[in-house]
Amino acid sequence: MKNQNVPIRTCIGCRSKFPQKTLIRFVCSTEKRLQIEELKKLPGRGAYLCKSKECIEKAFKEPKRINTLLHIQLSSSVINEFKQAILDKEVIADG
Numbered sequence: 001m002k003n004q005n006v007p008i009r010t011c012i013g014c015r016s017k018f019p020q021k022t023l024i025r026f027v028c029s030t031e032k033r034l035q036i037e038e039l040k041k042l043p044g045r046g047a048y049l050c051k052s053k054e055c056i057e058k059a060f061k062e063p064k065r066i067n068t069l070l071h072i073q074l075s076s077s078v079i080n081e082f083k084q085a086i087l088d089k090e091v092i093a094d095g
């Protein structure tokens with residue numbers, strides 16, 4: 001049996017497709033702040049990521065890509081800080 005109703009999204013790190021609920025969604029809010037979406041839906045342009053260090057590192061390797069993707073212009077230090085926040089929050093450290 002196939003469930004046709006599962007929304008599928010693309011991870012911006014590995015560019016593979018996964019069910020939306022297994023991915024991390026982050027958005028750029030109207031105040032131009034990057035935020036991880038948790039239980040509540042957040043408005044704004046968003047992107048999806050696997051809960052994997054590799055994908056997160058890859059996605060944020062070029063801050064320009066994040067800016068292009070979300071139609072924003074944040075400095076690399078702001079973007080790197082946000083990357084660290086995602087890593088701290090979503091990825092279980094190896095010890």
Ligand SMILES: [Zn+2]
Pocket residue numbers: 011012013014015016049050052055
């Ligand atoms: Zn991925």
